[in-house]
Amino acid sequence: MSADIDLIAVEDFLYQEASYLDNPDLEKWLALYSPDGTYWMPASENQHDPVNEISHFYDDRVMMEIRKRNFVHPRASSKDSAVRCSHLIGNIRHAGRSDNGDLIITSNFQVVMFYREEQRVFAGTYQHHLIERNNSFLIRSKRVNLINPEAAHKSIIIYL
Amino acid sequence: MPLSNAEIARLVEDRRVHKRVYIDPEVFELEMERIWGQAWIYIGHESQVPKAGDYFTTNINHKVPVVMVRDKHGAVHVLHNRCGHKGAKLVEQRSGNARGAFRCAYHGWTFQHDGQVLKIPNETGYDNTGFDLKDSCNNMQKVAQSASYRGFVFATLSSDAPDLETWMGGAKDCFDNLCDRSPEGEVEVAGGVLRYEHDCNWKYIIENLNDTMHPMVVHQSVVQAAQDYIDTLPEEAVKQRSEAEIILPFGGSYENMEHMGITGFKYGHHYDGGKTSIHADYSVDPEYHKRMVAAYGEERTKEIYSFNTHNTLYYPSLTIKTAVQNIRVVRPVAVDKFVVETWSFRLKGAPDTMLQRTLLYSRLINSVGSMVGPDDLECYRRVQDGLHSDASEWVEMYRQFGRDEDLGDRVRGGGTSDLDMRTEYAAWRDYMLQEAFS
Structure with missing residues (x-):
């Protein structure tokens, strides 16, 4: 770990992001992303490319904005049932810097999701690319590596 | 005691189907043996x-x-x-x-x-x-x-089934169209697979494919969400986004859907569209077009584009999108559980942008994280739950009954008719009574 990284601040930021997904508030969640921010959940292990390979999610700002509006739309029947999550994040590590200087942070996550009278568990690793700004951060990209990306999942109606 | 043929025959009428076909585990087991154990x-x-x-x-x-x-x-x-x-x-x-x-x-x-x-x-x-x-x-x-x-491999557990091409009948044209959209006349699987668990009966998804009375209702929310946001963007920015031309047609009017038309075949196959479909207004990549014309000439290229279908069902297991180049495969598990696989295809000889659009479509419409698939599944789930009520024993499929046009090897009907569902249940009955191949 390099000395100039304040891992406590990084931790705080990741916890803050997770809290906006626990009881989904996509307005606040989206504000944590840079204008060119992306959210990516590959559909296979070791996937390198979100454009030439298939993913469960690969949203840029435009898709996030559409999803935010869809999530609260009264006619989106899959959103009639509340979704609530509990994110646990740990093993937070500084994994270097990207070419453009973004901080690369990896962490492990376990998310328990309650939806449609059922509790489901997701687990895996996150990789965040963070832009340091005004004592806090903006997310340039978040990659969600499920331990079982190839499994047949049921609907995932909220970002993990 | 297993269901008798007389009991099975009573489950399907020409305009109604009994709720047991969706919720009865015994019927499911028989379907596995007699439909999935006989069909290609x-x-x-x-x-x-x-x-x-x-x-x-x-x-x-x-x-x-x-x-x-x-x-x-x-x-x-x-x-x-x-x-x-x-x-x-x-x-x-x-x-x-x-x-x-x-x-x-x-x-x-x-x-x-x-x-x-x-x-x-x-x-x-x-x-x-x-x-x-x-x-x-x-x-x-x-x-x-x-x-x-043309590279698509089928198998049957029945030695009585007719050969594959005979079994596909006129629905085979859609495989030809899918492959002919490649400048080399061939497609290949690319970009990986999506698997999506559905906790409901397998038949809902194949009945939903060409049910054009549902998109403007079920998918209204994503169409409006997309439109609301797009309206805030400059026009030039919208033009560069394929998402708009993929999502917005799901809000098509009843008139547009009717205009697509449905064509049904023996053994339960059907497609909607033909002359036009909800995929018909996709922009054409200029580089792709150039390669198509070089391979086929202007006239044949136009002819290939002009056959534009929405979904083609090869009953009971496969549905393909010729204009999008993806397919969905139904894998039944139990009376109230199945898995859908979405596979995307590369048109050999086409620029990479074509596969990228296919994958974008699969992700936007068919993934577990999409804003389309989950609303479809929500509705199937509600039907699965609702049918346990004793309020009625029947599910109706009356729309435009009696107006279908019999063309010999196929039947044509309006795009908003229940011709698709009636076609499926005619085959269901034949397979279940073991009369399909006699």
């Missing part, structure tokens, strides 16, 4: 097994495990995934390469890629026992019939 079932695409020994495994119905494998001569076989010895499933992984031979994990029997038993350990133990290694019963067994059409 989609296994996979030859491009998934390019080299000798490459294999892909799946189930032909809810249980029977099979493996598609290419042998050293280039032939593709569909074999029962069962050791000829004690019956263990031979190949556990979804895909891979069996170098040289399949080897059973239990007692080490080995088999050639065409299923022929190769070697068994400590063979002398069988001397003078009456056991004959040359008896074909020791091989991995071939399924009753397997065949490939």
